[in-house]
Amino acid sequence: MTAMDRAGIAIFAHRYLAVKLVILAAALVAFFLPFGEGLGEDNFIYRQPDPASLADRFSPFDGQWYRQIAEQGYRAQPLYVQQRNINFFPLYPMLLHAFAPAFGSAAVAGIAVSLVAGAVAAFFLAALVAADYPLAVAQRTVWYLLVFPSAVVLSAVYSEALFLALGIGALYAGRRRRWGWAALLGVFAALTRSVGGLIILPLVVQYARASGFRWRAWLRGVVVYAVIPISVAGYLAFSGWLAGDWLIYPKALRAGWEHQFGFPWAAFAGLGSRELFGYRDGALDAVVGGAFALLLLPIARRLQPEYTAFAAAFTLVPLYTGSTMSWTRYMMVSFPHFLYLAQQPWLQRRWPALILSSLLLGGLIAFTLRFTSWQWIG
Secondary structure (H helix, E strand, O other): OOHHHHHHHHHHHHHHHHHHHHHHHHHHHHHHHHOOOOOOOOOOOOOOOOOOOEEEEEEHHHHHHHHHHHHHOOOOOEEEEOOOOOHHOOOHHHHHHHHHHOOOOOOHHHHHHHOOOOOOOOOOOOOOOHHOHHHHHHEEEEEEEHOOOOHHHHHHHOHHHHHHHHHHHHHHHHOOHHHHHHHHOOOHHHHOOOHHHHHHHHHHHHHHOOOOOOHHHHHHHHHHHOOOHHHHHHHHHHHHHOOOOOOHHHHHHHHOOOOOEOOOHHHHHHOOEEEEEOOOOHHHHHHHHHHHHOOOOHHHHHHOOOHHHHHHHHHHHHOOOOOOHHHHHHHHHHHHHHHHHHHHHHOOOOOOHHHHHHHHHHHHHHHHEEEEEOOOOO
């Protein structure tokens, strides 16, 4: 075991457990709050939730879709209004299906997968950052990601934790020039989320940088990682075959979730235009989205090109979906933003760091209270 590996374990172990205990404590407090503000309001309910079940409290909204896929599989027809389960990529629900017998239910299996995947993601992130930066920067990077308000979904029946583990793991493998492992983990990351295939961008940039950015290096990188878009195309072909329409995936996104190309200013113009599950659409998401977008230029100036590519891919794509909905959650996976934040000199001083950590922790607790009460957070 190398010093970097030991550092990675030391970083995530106590911090990861501490954050999870905070989330658990907030979830227990949520038992005393009104439950289910989002029930019956234009959302898919696969299993009527039991307010007394902690597992049910950690599987609202998207978690219902993952549980349905894990237990019943993909369906050709919409399950709720125009919403289809084929818009949820297969790897995470496949793991729920595989581990449900061992854990007694798909919900508990989903939470277990997310908790383990979150720990793996923290380890890989610590090791990846510690390879190029001081240990203190790696520690702060992991910390800021874990306490970001929408990071509550890393403990829930959501796919973000699994994607982070696989995506960061792929970059870590590439950092060590283990291109085969990087490609394999990249394929798994691509099959975890609808935009997971974008992982090919930072991986190709990383490969090209390792070879001096020569044009042949770019070409070889594309060839090495071609399996990633091929795997995505395979799933899209499956969904098209299942529904009898080869363009069903984008059609279903547009019809069921109103996801379609739109310029960011159109999304900002629609702020507060609707209320979803007791949550005013746009306000916090717009602030987070705007901040993440503005940080892309300084990130490009300071961080490695592959990190810039990662941040740009997973920040810009949500900006062009025509709505601010869920930006806080979608952009949370952009770990280079937290790396950039961790490098700021002012955060190396005690009080600024303490104030920022307190604000983020407060946001995480507030999001957990809403989320585990089945109230929309994004």
